Amino acid sequence: MKINCIGTGTMGSITRGSQSILLDNILIDVGSGVVKKMESMKLYTKNVKYLLLTHVHSDHFVDLPNFLIGRNIRNENNEKLTIICGKGIRKKSIELFELCFGDGTNTRYKNFEEGFNVEFVELSDNESFEEKELKITAYELEHGDCKPILGFTIEKEGKTIGYATDTTICDGVKRICTNSDIAFIDATNIIPTRSHMGLNETVCLKTEFPNCKIYAIHRSDYVHNNINEIEFPEDGDIIEI
Ligand SMILES: [Zn+2]
Ligand SMILES: [Zn+2]
Numbered sequence: 725m726k727i728n729c730i731g732t733g734t735m736g737s738i739t740r741g742s743q744s745i746l747l748d749n750i751l752i753d754v755g756s757g758v759v760k761k762m763e764s765m766k767l768y769t770k771n772v773k774y775l776l777l778t779h780v781h782s783d784h785f786v787d788l789p790n791f792l793i794g795r796n797i798r799n800e801n802n803e804k805l806t807i808i809c810g811k812g813i814r815k816k817s818i819e820l821f822e823l824c825f826g827d828g829t830n831t832r833y834k835n836f837e838e839g840f841n842v843e844f845v846e847l848s849d850n851e852s853f854e855e856k857e858l859k860i861t862a863y864e865l866e867h868g869d870c871k872p873i874l875g876f877t878i879e880k881e882g883k884t885i886g887y888a889t890d891t892t893i894c895d896g897v898k899r900i901c902t903n904s905d906i907a908f909i910d911a912t913n914i915i916p917t918r919s920h921m922g923l924n925e926t927v928c929l930k931t932e933f934p935n936c937k938i939y940a941i942h943r944s945d946y947v948h949n950n951i952n953e954i955e956f957p958e959d960g961d962i963i964e965i
Contacts, residue, residue, distance in 0.1 A: 725881055727963040730761050734912045734920075734942045735783045741959050742783040743889050743942040745908060747878060749773040750860075752887050755783035759790045765960060770800035776860065777809040778889055779873040780816050788817055789824050792840045801841040808853055808860055810872030814844040847874065849896070857881065863900050865891035868919035877903050883965055889942045892916060893925045901933035906965060908957075911940035911947055923947050930954050939963075 727747050733740025742755035746762070751772045759769065769791055778784055795801050807817070818836050833839035845853050849864035859879040867873040867890045875888035875896055886900035886907030893916065901907050909929060912920035923940065930938050930953045938954040940947070949956035957963065 725883065725885075725965045727885070727965065728765065728767055729957045729959060729961040729963070730758055730765065730767070731755075732941050732943060732957050732959055732961075734944050737943070737945050739945050740943065742787075744784075745887070745941075746772070747885060748880070750776065750878060752776040752876065753778055753784040753889070754787045754791050755781075756786050758787045759794060761959075768800075769795045770798065773803065773805065774858075774860070775805060775807045776876055776887075777807065777813055778865075778875065778887075779810070779867065779870050780813065781870060781890065784890070785816075786820070789821055792842070796840060803841075805840070805842045806845060806853075806855075807842055808845045808847060808862075808876075810862070810874045811846045811848060812872065813846060817844075848872075849874075861903075863888070863896035865896045866894040867891050870919075875900050885965070886936070890919070891921060892919065893921055893929075897921075897929070898932070901929050901936045901938070904936050906937040906939065906963075908939045908941045910942050911954075912942050912944055914947055923951070927951055927953055 730744040731741030741761045742758055744753045744758045847862035852861040861877045863875040865873045865875045878885045884904045886904030888897045888900050888909050891910050909926050910921040911923045911926040913922050916922035926940050939957050940954050
């Protein structure tokens with residue numbers, strides 16, 4: 725499996741793009757600038773079969789119209805795209821399109837799913853989506869007042885990859901680390917805030933879950949990267965697992 729780090733930054737970062745990774749044909753989060761960043765990295769939307777959305781904050785969600793409309797314009801939509809997200813995100817996705825394009829995009833089709841050849845799979849905590857050898861499980865996280873906010877584990881080819889961006893330290897993060905071989909974990913700040921983990925907590929997870937290799941993501945520019953216990957991926961890095 726190949727993991728492309730498309731963006732590793734938080735909002736306000738000058739040096740890093742919006743947090744997003746591509747695991748083979750699975751894209752996790754499609755926030756501001758992600759689609760153009762992918763194209764500049766020669767990673768194209770036509771290769772994405774599953775899109776996982778953690779929550780609707782703009783640095784994780786607002787490139788969804790660019791992703792889906794670009795896919796339609798380039799006739800890359802022959803194969804269905806499965807969008808895996810929290811409860812209510814289908815409705816939020818349609819509202820985002822209505823905000824950007826009025827109702828012009830949707831009225832040509834019976835519904836949003838037909839127009840963009842997508843299906844939504846809305847998951848709650850501990851629910852899974854399974855298809856062939858792939859299993860994706862949702863974990864409820866805690867992110868200030870934002871709900872729903874999900875993390876995921878992706879089981880594929882005998883390995884489990886965890887993803888918990890935009891969260892405080894909580895039961896969901898710990899369950900992801902328990903179940904994962906490698907995990908991408910929020911390290912937005914040096915010390916925690918009411919919405920995000922601090923780097924000190926991210927490092928502590930490595931001590932608590934020594935079998936899980938931890939990658940610090942969604943980082944601010946001032947978060948230092950001189951800690952040996954965990955990994956600090958940068959935009960454009962490729963991780964082979
Ligand atoms: Zn957020
Ligand atoms: Zn964020």
